[in-house]
Amino acid sequence: MSGFLNSTIARKFAMALSGLFLVIFLAQHFFINITSVFSAETFNEFSHFMGTNGFVQYVAQPILIFGVVFHFVMGFVLEIKNRNARKISYARYNGSANSSWMSRNMIYSGGFILIFLVIHFIDFWVPEINIKFIEGDMSGLDAAGNYRYYDHVVHSFEPIWRTVLYIVGFVFLALHLIHGFQSSFQSMGFNNKYSKALKGFTTAYAIIIPLGFIFIALYHHLN
Amino acid sequence: MNLTLKIWRQSDAGKKGRIVDYKIDDVSPDMSFLDMLDMLNEQLNNKGEEPVAFDHDCREGICGSCSLQINGEPHGPDRMITTCQLHMRTFKDGDTIYIEPFRAKAFPVIKDLIVDxxxxxxxxxxxxxxxxxxxxxxxxxxxxxxxxxxxxxxxxxxxxxxxxxxxxxxxxxxxxxxxxxxxxxxxxxxxxxxxxxxxxxxxxxxxxxxxxxxxxxxxxxxxxxxxxxxxxxxxxxxxxxxxxxxxx
The missing domain is CATH 1.10.1060.10 (Alpha-helical ferredoxin)
Incomplete structure (x- = not known):
C-alpha cells in the first residue's frame, strides 16, 4: 500500500477520496447544525445522539479523524513534491491567465482551514470529550438538568471575535471547496459529458453549505 | 516598435543565471517572436556580445522545439500557438517583455533559454x-x-x-x-x-x-x-x- 501511495496519481486519488468523504461529512454536520436555528430541542436531541451513540463515537468518529488527518498530511506531502518540481521560480508568472486563484492556492485555503479546525476542536470537541470521557458524564445535562448542547453553541457565538473568526474560516472553506470538490472527480478519472453539470452542482454546494454555516453563526450571535 | 526585453542569461547548466535587460528598436509588428530574437542576436553579434541561445526548428508550429516563457506564459499570451507562431503585433510599442526558459527540475537549463x-x-x-x-x-x-x-x-x-x-x-x-x-x-x-x-x-x-x-x-x-x-x-x-x- 505504501508503495502504491508513492505514485502521484494514486496519491491524488486518495486525496480525492478523503476529500469527498469530508464533503459528505460536512453536509451531515450542516443539517444537524441548522436545526439549532429552528428548534433548540431537536438540536439537543441530535447532538446527544451523535455524542453518545456507540457507532458514531467508536466507528464513524475515528474514521472521520483519520480522514481529516490523512487529507491534511497528504496535502502537505503533495505540496512538498510540487515545490521541489520547480527549484527556480519565474521572474514573471501570470497564473491568473490560465487558472483560477482557488485552484492555485489550495494549500493556503487548506492551511487556514486547518487553523480554523484546531480552534473549532478546542471550542466544541475538546470540552465534549472532556465531559464525556474524562469526567465520565454521559448524560449531556448541565447543572440545572437541561441538555447543555444548544446553550454551549449560543454562548460560543456571543463574542463578536469568535463569530468573525468562524465566518473567515467558512470563507476559506468555500474557496477550498469551489476547486476541490469538482477537482476530486477529475483525480478519480471522471471527466465526461456530465462534468459540466457536476461542476455546477459542486460549485453551488461549495458556496451554499459554507454560507449556511455563516448564517448559523450570525443567527446565534445576533440572537 | 521599440521594446525592452528582460531575458534569462545563463552560460551553462552549472552556472547561475540572471535576467539581463536589452533594448531593441524598430521591431516590425509582422515579425514572429523568433524573428525578433534573431534580430536581437544579429545586433549582439555585431557588438561582439554572446547571442541569446534559444530552441527553434520548423518555425511552423509542428515540431515543438521553440519553448520560451513569455511574460509569465508558455509561448506568450496568445492561445493555441507555439512561440514561432506568436507575432510581435501581440505587443505594443514601449512594452517590457520577460523571456525565460521553461522552468522545471526535470527540464534543466542547458544554456540561456534552452532547456533539456x-x-x-x-x-x-x-x-x-x-x-x-x-x-x-x-x-x-x-x-x-x-x-x-x-x-x-x-x-x-x-x-x-x-x-x-x-x-x-x-x-x-x-x-x-x-x-x-x-x-x-x-x-x-x-x-x-x-x-x-x-x-x-x-x-x-x-x-x-x-x-x-x-x-x-x-x-x-x-x-x-x-x-x-x-x-x-x-x-x-x-x-x-x-x-x-x-x-x-
Missing part, C-alpha cells in the same frame, strides 16, 4: 509505443475496425508535439497532460490495448522518477497547450492507472 527536455523522451521510452512486427508481416492499417469517436479522440491526443508548455504553465511543473496524451493515443485504439497495463504503469513511474510535480487540476496546461490537448486525457490516464494498479 529529454525527460519526455525517457517517459516515451518507458511505454509510449506499441510492439508491431514490421519485418514483412505488417498488417494493413484498416484491417482492425476502429469506431470514429475513439479514432478522433486518439488522434486529438496524438497531436501533442511534446513541447513542454504544459509543464511550464503548471504551478507544480506537472507533466500529466503530456503523459496522458501519450497514454491516451494508444489506450483508445485496439492496437494499444495489448500493452495498456504496462504502458500506463511504466510511463507514470518514469514521470514520477523524473521529478515532475503532481496534478492540481488547475487546467493551466490545457489553456496553454498549443495543440489544445484536453484534460479529459488526464482523467483517462487516471482511470487507466488505477485499473492497471488493481490488475498488476
Amino acid at each position: 527536455r529529454s525527460s519526455f523522451d525517457r517517459i516515451q521510452h518507458a511505454g509510449g509505443f506499441i510492439s508491431v512486427n514490421t519485418s514483412g508481416n505488417t498488417i494493413d492499417a484498416n484491417a482492425i475496425p476502429v469506431n470514429k469517436h475513439d479514432a478522433d479522440k486518439a488522434f486529438d491526443a496524438a497531436t501533442c508535439i511534446g513541447c513542454g508548455a504544459c509543464v511550464a504553465a503548471c504551478k507544480n511543473a506537472s507533466a500529466m497532460l503530456f503523459v496522458s496524451a501519450k497514454v491516451s493515443q494508444f489506450a483508445l485504439l485496439p492496437q494499444g490495448k495489448i500493452e495498456a497495463t504496462d504502458r500506463v504503469l511504466n510511463m507514470v513511474r518514469q514521470m514520477d522518477e523524473e521529478g515532475f510535480g503532481n496534478c492540481s487540476n488547475t487546467g493551466a496546461c490545457e489553456i496553454e497547450c498549443p495543440k489544445g490537448i484536453s484534460l479529459e486525457n488526464i482523467a483517462r490516464m487516471n482511470r487507466e492507472y488505477m485499473s492497471a494498479s488493481l490488475k498488476g
Whole structure:
C-alpha cells in the first residue's frame, strides 16, 4: 500500500477520496447544525445522539479523524513534491491567465482551514470529550438538568471575535471547496459529458453549505 | 516598435543565471517572436556580445522545439500557438517583455533559454509505443475496425508535439497532460490495448522518477497547450492507472 501511495496519481486519488468523504461529512454536520436555528430541542436531541451513540463515537468518529488527518498530511506531502518540481521560480508568472486563484492556492485555503479546525476542536470537541470521557458524564445535562448542547453553541457565538473568526474560516472553506470538490472527480478519472453539470452542482454546494454555516453563526450571535 | 526585453542569461547548466535587460528598436509588428530574437542576436553579434541561445526548428508550429516563457506564459499570451507562431503585433510599442526558459527540475537549463527536455523522451521510452512486427508481416492499417469517436479522440491526443508548455504553465511543473496524451493515443485504439497495463504503469513511474510535480487540476496546461490537448486525457490516464494498479 505504501508503495502504491508513492505514485502521484494514486496519491491524488486518495486525496480525492478523503476529500469527498469530508464533503459528505460536512453536509451531515450542516443539517444537524441548522436545526439549532429552528428548534433548540431537536438540536439537543441530535447532538446527544451523535455524542453518545456507540457507532458514531467508536466507528464513524475515528474514521472521520483519520480522514481529516490523512487529507491534511497528504496535502502537505503533495505540496512538498510540487515545490521541489520547480527549484527556480519565474521572474514573471501570470497564473491568473490560465487558472483560477482557488485552484492555485489550495494549500493556503487548506492551511487556514486547518487553523480554523484546531480552534473549532478546542471550542466544541475538546470540552465534549472532556465531559464525556474524562469526567465520565454521559448524560449531556448541565447543572440545572437541561441538555447543555444548544446553550454551549449560543454562548460560543456571543463574542463578536469568535463569530468573525468562524465566518473567515467558512470563507476559506468555500474557496477550498469551489476547486476541490469538482477537482476530486477529475483525480478519480471522471471527466465526461456530465462534468459540466457536476461542476455546477459542486460549485453551488461549495458556496451554499459554507454560507449556511455563516448564517448559523450570525443567527446565534445576533440572537 | 521599440521594446525592452528582460531575458534569462545563463552560460551553462552549472552556472547561475540572471535576467539581463536589452533594448531593441524598430521591431516590425509582422515579425514572429523568433524573428525578433534573431534580430536581437544579429545586433549582439555585431557588438561582439554572446547571442541569446534559444530552441527553434520548423518555425511552423509542428515540431515543438521553440519553448520560451513569455511574460509569465508558455509561448506568450496568445492561445493555441507555439512561440514561432506568436507575432510581435501581440505587443505594443514601449512594452517590457520577460523571456525565460521553461522552468522545471526535470527540464534543466542547458544554456540561456534552452532547456533539456529529454525527460519526455525517457517517459516515451518507458511505454509510449506499441510492439508491431514490421519485418514483412505488417498488417494493413484498416484491417482492425476502429469506431470514429475513439479514432478522433486518439488522434486529438496524438497531436501533442511534446513541447513542454504544459509543464511550464503548471504551478507544480506537472507533466500529466503530456503523459496522458501519450497514454491516451494508444489506450483508445485496439492496437494499444495489448500493452495498456504496462504502458500506463511504466510511463507514470518514469514521470514520477523524473521529478515532475503532481496534478492540481488547475487546467493551466490545457489553456496553454498549443495543440489544445484536453484534460479529459488526464482523467483517462487516471482511470487507466488505477485499473492497471488493481490488475498488476
